[in-house]
Amino acid sequence: MSLQLGQVPAIIISSSKAAETFLKTHDINFASRPKIKASELLSYGSKGVAFSEYSPYWRSVRKLCTLKLLSASKVEMLGPIRKEELNVLVKSLKKAALVGEVVNVSEVVENLIENIVYKTILGRSKHEKFDLKKLVQEATILVGAFNLADYVPWLGAFDIQGLTRSLKKTSKSLDEVLEVIIKEHEQISNVDKTHHEDFVDILLSVMNQAIDPENEQNDVIDRNNIKAILLDMIVAGVDTSANAIEWALSELLRHPRVMKNLQDEIQNEVGTERMVEEKDLKKLNYLDMVIDETLRLYPVAPLLVPRECRESITIDDYFIKEKTRVIVNAWAIGRDSNVWSENVEEFYPERFINKKINYQGQDFESIPFGSGRRRCPGIQLGLVSIKLVTAQLVHCFNWELPHNTNPSNLNMEEKFGLSIPRAQHLHAIPSYRLSSDVKDE
Template identity: 50%
Template structure:
């Protein structure tokens, strides 16, 4: 999906050379697209079902790609408003079905969930996910089920989340102490960088067993991976262009893949050494990598035969998903709270009344912070971290709501548009208003299709509980421990909310604020 239509400028020369040929193709296509006779229609579509509506005109080679700009989730909503909540596009040579309403999302993610449980095979996953050997990009099947079960049981269950509570308290406490020091000298905090760092350290400790990821930082690697996965790769839509690498993306993928593989191999080698120990006594505690290595050696899991590439792909999926999504979510929610001082006051009043001013927030307090949780829901409604979720119809043609969805069609769930659908959220759907969740049964878990920030169905996010706990704890602690004001006389309306599109949609500009410590305790 293209984040930057400007990249098409790189292809102008190539496309101009094909105009003479494609002009003839366009004429033939137009002729073929005229209404066929009933007899011919019955031969080509025995079921009498047809593709969903969509824009009539498309370019040769590019299809409807020219309609998409730097923020395709915005463009897809605009097109869906015109053509309907189930819309057909031609992205190069790939048929795509865009889903943009709660009702249509339920059809694809619940009613026909199994049919659309596949993932598109994009070029980036070949290089950066070891040929789809991880969890996120793996095709639906026995291997994927086995990996999901492994990740859930060994890393993401409620019991595992509770077991790591002390680690989260330690990490967040260290950040509070650091921010207090900045505030005492009148300094300014880059909240995005701060939050990214604490979430990164938590993720390393959960997955790799050490705070620094075995001495290797992945933040820059993850940032570039997100850019590449979100980038417009013409080869994914016009496959015969793959050998030419016209945009240089494959060169970037190969370089990043080599760097990533070196880091992951050194971490795994260190775990193998630690498992044996100098005296052969081994470690007392097994982290997630240790567990996967032991499964690879025992080879007891029939659903998934793990090798080193599988382990590297799974580790990278877990690190990338935990760092990128949680940190981005916190940044967007904090942005909205800074833009709405009345919301900040209500959150802080609630925490003060429930927790008091003589201690920091504990995880047992989080369920009681109703208004904070409403603000989190509202932030994720307006700013879902993954705005476009991709599925694939991987087995056969399927009929949905009387529309024919062809095999290998790319299904694009526009989570961003669904969260702003005025039919589901009223006329003020574009406004940040946490009160809309008061006395509401709508929850995070993917059963309410007007609100699916963590996805839904078989391919929904397995790390929902852990990610949500991190978001709640970091926000509660920072808002409880500090008062925040914008620097340099900025007004709330001056906070820049522009987006940077990628696999995850992050803030385009840093989020800066001045902290003042407000508790009656010594750290």
């Protein structure tokens, strides 16, 4: 579907066939990003990974992030962080289970993922001096807001919606926080040369140097580039995994049959004498189906970050001019009845018994992480966290909705934005189900 959004021509992609055409066949021609006010102000002139235009600089930065933080070997090395934080959560939930406490599942999952992401990227958990989570949430809302000035540029001078003012305020606050984080790392590096190297340290080690020796343009990153990259990684890491886990648990609570099937699979593989370990995940096929079905219905981003046509092109006799924006509706693609049959709105993991989704860009029936050159570089890291946390929470605990709520009556309203969280937090009562002598490791 094509339409004119103010002064900007746009194409909406809502089918897997069209997605494959634009994101695979003609991927290179639609690999850039449009300039929008939010990324200009929050991402230091769009210098991060998510919103930077397609260029040698972007390729170098993506390569750096992939090799130093998001590669399969690095994801495996970060396993102890996930294990430690998850053990802390299980211990806390065991205490809640003893007294029949109603747990705000959404909140505890968000806090868990937040701590994992912060330790992975920043080398520490929450900072007592500031509320980075709140600022990240504000930034996410602002990036997902429809800004008239992005489509009718002359309106930008009037800031009719007040978005520019809000963006500048949030940008200033985030910059102050990121500056503190960077200075702390610089001080520690100068004093202790043996401390554990996190992603901030890695970026600082290449500051003012050529990012990629193979890049003929010799692109370098300065302090602002580092801040933009860090912000992109934090926003992507915190929001996406937490939302997916919350939706998976919500659907499992609504479907006791699926919950039992998943618990049985994990118990048969792991037993009740220990907790789930990451090495177990590759053997849990039904867990894969549950997560695939969750991501089909609730993709990481309902609308993928817009792409921009780099050069005018004709596709299937349709002329698309340069600078046309391409908006991919991942939410609609995952619910296309022509692909997923008549029960498309139903949570039914068994639909994946003979179908394994390749999230690296080979399958377009479900593209929760995007596809092609601009797909999410953190797919592996995200999937490990989503699967491990979901498996651990349903293996260690049975869950019951409070106030004798019928599972079929659980509110499943979505809150659309840059991501797709639950409109209302999920609350449930845990009861511990493993052997009493299982120790928190």
